[in-house]
Amino acid sequence: MVHGQAPMKSMIDTIFALSSGHGRSGVAVIRVSGPAVRFVLETMCGNIPIRRMARLCTIRDSGGEAIDRGLALFFEGPRSFTGEDMAELHVHGGKAVVQALLGSLAGLVGLRPAEAGEFARRAFENGKLDLTAVEGIADLIDSETEGQRRAALVQADGRLARTYEALRSRVVELRGLAEASVDFVDEGDVPASVTRQLVSGCEELAKELMSLKEGFQRGRLVRDGLVVVIAGKPNAGKSSLVNWLANRDIAIVSDEPGTTRDLLEARLDIAGVAVSVFDTAGLRDSAQSVEAEGIRRARELMERADLVIELVDSGSVQLLETGTTEDNYGDKYETTRWRIGSKADLVTGKTYGLSAISTKTGTGTSELLKRLEAFAVERAGFTGEALMTHERHREAVTMALSGIERCSRHLESDEVELAAEELRMAGDALGRLTGAIHTEDVLGQIFSSFCIGK
Ligand SMILES: Nc1nc2c(ncn2[C@@H]2O[C@H](COP(=O)(O)OP(=O)(O)OP(=O)(O)O)[C@@H](O)[C@H]2O)c(=O)[nH]1
Ligand SMILES: [Mg+2]
Incomplete structure (x- = not known):
């Protein structure tokens, strides 16, 4: 014990918890671990199933009343996730079914609800998992993309x-x-x-x-994902692009300059890489206080972004002629910056060497997406190494x-x-x-x- 932290509750207790997701589902899995597991199975399922074999049975509360029909599994320690005797009860995932089952488990002597991470902790204490594996499992549970998984x-x-x-x-x-x-x-x-x-x-x-x-x-x-910021002057079409990338209406689009003020995040899976795309307030000097704060936040995020896509209205020719299409800036974070023309449908002919897109007609959007995919894989694609x-x-x-x-x-x-x-x-x-x-x-x-x- 170090720094007087509270010890984990006794390992002698038998713990239980709903291990599948909360909310309505086809099947819910309740795990039980500890010395009273055999007693739990005898009491609730009538007897102890053959080790590691699923058994269909009526699961009853301690008064003998049926809660549901479901599967019971018995894992004899030390050959179990926690290293202790364990049981899994698979029941229908209705709220009342789960409640009734958890309620009657709580009523049994020697049982109590598990604390956060307690199954994994017991697995660690019993030499079943090392700490990096524990973290790996937590990441697996949190994974949203192929690369993360x-x-x-x-x-x-x-x-x-x-x-x-x-x-x-x-x-x-x-x-x-x-x-x-x-x-x-x-x-x-x-x-x-x-x-x-x-x-x-x-x-x-x-x-x-x-x-x-x-x-x-x-x-x-790979684990946390990339940060991509869509930046540019008011009305450049930033929110339209974020909505297009996310394939839903995340941000309000209007022809009034200064529509977006807050940072809006879309969590995307781009070629297996987790990518947070941020819509930002249009950058301009004349902004009023609320919008100015939005601009400050946008600039702050641009500094630590992996990629800034600067949208430039394709109509504003001067800007197009001076801008380079790609450059890196910032030493602390390796930020890549792309300048891309928007509203390509409004200009005919020249695109001044800039890749231009239109979210209205779809011009250039699939090229942009391909470029984004290549960027994401190059920066944060999983390569198989540990x-x-x-x-x-x-x-x-x-x-x-x-x-x-x-x-x-x-x-x-x-x-x-x-x-x-x-x-x-x-x-x-x-x-x-x-x-x-x-x-x-x-x-x-x-x-x-x-x-x-x-
Ligand atoms: N023709 C055309 N109009 C577009 C395109 N993209 C956006 N617009 C229009 O441009 C206006 C501004 O679009 P937004 O996406 O709200 O621009 P924004 O950069 O988010 O603007 P602020 O949030 O005010 O900074 C809207 O009227 C859009 O309909 C496009 O590809 N083609
Ligand atoms: Mg906007």
């Missing part, structure tokens, strides 16, 4: 954990070597071969940690990397003892990633972000 699955099935564990065991090995050579220091000198081994070991580790860290930027984008996607991982890997770098410097000046200490800290940082080393704080943070029933 595939990246989450790589993490959920333990590939990232294996990478971290392999790195950690190499750090531990080097530390053993460094600690063993501390004795040589007393006797005179550390043999050159040992120092060489330590130095090259650190070099290799640093290289690999660095490349993991470099993958974070992409991993983050990439770091969580800030927690970036922090731990950064910590391990700086430990290794300090270790190398100590080795240069023959301070093996200090080098060994840095390796210890680097190893611990990597151990915290999988939860091999953990504190209540970190666990609390990870599991509480889960919903109940997970």
Whole structure:
């Protein structure tokens, strides 16, 4: 226990929760985990089904009254998700059915509703899942696009954990070597071969940690998605474009300049990549206070966007002649900017080298969509690698990397003892990633972000 956080309620309790989605559905799944699972099955289903075999039965409350007919499954610990005895009850997903079932479970001795993330937490405590897998499952549940799903699955099935564990065991090995050579220091000198081994070991580790860290930027984008801002002068046709991209009326379109004032977000799936497209207030200087605030927000978002599509009314020729079609700006965020002409149907002939679109006639829109797809895949498409996607991982890997770098410097000046200490800290940082080393704080943070029933 660290920092006096409340402990998770006793693991001896048997917990239950609705694990399928809330609201009306064909089937609802209620999970039960803990020592009283056999008792629950005997009481509610008459007997215990054969392990891992679905059994159709009448599910009854403790008074013997039928709640519903459904399927009961029994998973005997430790061969279950949580590692404990578990049951799954599949009933019709009506609100009253679920309520009645949860109500009668609550009435049984030794049972209580599960807390958020408690099933996953028990799985972790019982060595069924490591922390990266736990996060992977949470991401899988939250995934909205193919890219997000595939990246989450790589993490959920333990590939990232294996990478971290392999790195950690190499750090531990080097530390053993460094600690063993501390004795040589007393006797005179550390043999050159040992120092060489330590130095090259650190070099290799640093290289690999660095490349993991470099993958974070992409991993983050795969997981969180891209931010695309549609910007431009009032009346340029921004809201019309956002509505066209989203395929529904998200924003009000009118010929009055200054219609949009707030940031409006459309969450889209573009070629498997999660993309948030934002409609913004038209940029102009003469705006009144509310609109001016909208413009301030638009500019702020443009600074941290992955892509800004600047729409320029194709009628305003001067602008078309001066603008470049693509350029990057901003050093903190790699923002790409496209200038695109709007209302192409209103001009005939020239498009001045700009790709122009019309949301009215559809001119150029499929080209724009293709360009967007290519951009999304290039920036944030899932490539099959196990990439770091969580800030927690970036922090731990950064910590391990700086430990290794300090270790190398100590080795240069023959301070093996200090080098060994840095390796210890680097190893611990990597151990915290999988939860091999953990504190209540970190666990609390990870599991509480889960919903109940997970
Ligand atoms: N002919 C034509 N008119 C368009 C096109 N796109 C938008 N418009 C019209 O242009 C006007 C402004 O469109 P909006 O989409 O509201 O423009 P906006 O950039 O969001 O404007 P603000 O929110 O005021 O900054 C409306 O009258 C639209 O019907 C187009 O492709 N062709
Ligand atoms: Mg608008």
